[in-house]
Amino acid sequence: MAERVALVGSERGLRVDPDLPLAVAALGDTGYAADLVRWDDADVDWSGFDLVVVRSCWDYAWRLEEFLSWAQAVPRLRNAVELLRWNTDKTYLRDLERAGLPVVPTVWSPVRAEDLPEAGEWVVKPSVSAGSRDTARWSEPAAVLAHVAELTGAGRTAMVQPYLASVDDRGETAMLFIGGRFSHAVRKGALLKPGEGVRQDRDSRGDLRPMTPTAGQRSVAQSVFDAIGDLVPGAATPLYARIDLVADDAGRPVLLELELTEPSLFLPQAPEAAATLARAVEAELRR
Secondary structure (H helix, E strand, O other): OOOEEEEEEOHHHHHHOOHHHHHHHHHHHHOOEEEEEEOOOOOOOHHHOOEEEEEEOOOHHHOHHHHHHHHHHOOOEEOOHHHHHHHOOOOHHHHHHHOOOOEOOOEEOOOOHHHOOOOOOEEEEEOOOOOOOOOEEEOOHHHHHHHHHHHHHOOOOEEEEEOOOHHHHHOEEEEEEEOOEEEEEEEEOOOOOOOOOOOOOOOOOOOEEEEOOOHHHHHHHHHHHHHHHHHOOOOOOOOEEEEEEEEOOOOOEEEEEEEOOOOOOOHHHOOHHHHHHHHHHHHHHHO
């Protein structure tokens, strides 16, 4: 009987995640039965799977405690619950910055204009968020502070970062690690438009293309990945990670986000990576 692997998502994630068909096919080619399962389905017996892989749980941001409680109770979960607990709040950027890694300058819940990082434009987002929800790009300090006040008034932590002009021209570079090694890179086009304010309908999978990263991007991404073990001691090595880089005003790669919870792996842009994922799952099952 084939070993069973659960690929886990939210109700919407299971419907629209373009990674899933490729992952299921690659796992089948490797000899594993892959089930697509909703994380909040109370009827699922998680002990019946040989490995449970978190994939498109895109509703975790507004159900965080419920999601982490579920993750704590699931055996053989990847990524491990310790990583999910650390990574689901973007305050993890403080840990990475303290570790000496190049991170986009971030100010947490500022209350005055003089608290803002020096910039011509700013991005405001909650520290617990997914899919650019409750996120916006602003050119006026008053608008930044009003957005921050709305978030903190709702009991959330707000983060403010300078909007780096390179994003409009070069986009973001998503560096994908699978099975503990660098797999592929994808360019993501600019998502936040000036003057549009907060929107909840952005689609980050629109403007995507494979790319060859520079040596500098490879070095920064590897350093970020290598730091995870020290920052989350005792956690199993991530089955997957996505490290989103942008260029600062001097052209140097800096970390925007480290995604260990439910990142798109952009398998349609790098179809060979589906087989890499299947081999990484096989290695997990053989541990």
